Amino acid sequence: MTFSSQTNSLCHPETETVLGIKVHLLSDYLAWLQTRYEEGKGTHVVTLNAEMVMLARKHPELASAIAQADLVIPDGAGVVLSLRLQGKKQQRYPGIELAAALISKMAENEASEEIFFYGGEPERAAIAAKNWQHQYPQLSIHTQHGYLSPKEQTELCETLQAKQPRLILVGLGVPRQELWIAENRHLCPNSTWIGIGGAFDIWSGSKPRAPQWFCEHNLEWLYRFYQEPSRWQRMLVLPQFAWAVLTQGNNASR
DSSP states (O other): OOOOOSOOOOOOOEEEEETTEEEEEOSOHHHHHHHHHHTTOOEEEEEEOHHHHHHHHHOHHHHHHHHHOSEEEEOSHHHHHHHHHTTOOOOOOOHHHHHHHHHHHHHTSSSOOEEEEEESSTTHHHHHHHHHHHHOTTOEEEEEOSOOOHHHHHHHHHHHHHHOOSEEEEESOTTHHHHHHHHHGGGSTTSEEEEOTTHHHHHTTSSOOOOHHHHHTTOHHHHHHHHOGGGHHHHTHHHHHHHHHHHHOTTOOO
16 A cells, blocks of 8 residues: 655654653644555554543553553643643644544555454444445445454454454444553554544444534534533543643643
């Protein structure tokens, strides 16, 4: 697969920390990731938001998975605002947009390479794949929902190892998807792995994404709360995150 890359080096990007959790700073995350892809370098991408930061501070396994990831992008508004308090004018890059951009790039190639969607409720990933293939018929996308028995989980791992898809998108939610990728990425060492949360719900049409105005003003979280008021307990982490940043500083690990 050949990409027209804007990045000439695979050097490590600049790293900052948000409450002790690393995040990488790049002007063009897609170009950096394309270069890794061209070189066949396996990559674990973490899409960091405030909720994940706070979870990682309580769960060492999640913190370790993030620390070992090759690319950690600022997905959430809280992470971006925290970086700006450190004088870093970094733009937010939602993981769903990065994943979509990679799929579109793969569709441009004459030789189709395989993609794997794993996670979500039954049929969600399959419908999402069909929608992508309606737009790009040349795409080869395999799918598996996220509700597997131990035997089915073993079979999934065997399938991944046999097929070696170049792009593996995992929608199991945080922290499960990050832990699963960290545990299984050795099965496809040259693949790009991204935890994408509820992207299959959006791509399948089961849930709408926030309108553009909300996305542009870093208020996508507010729209999700409007859609799902039952998320209010999860939303409590946002003021906790803000208070921790203001009182403890971004380098604090606890």
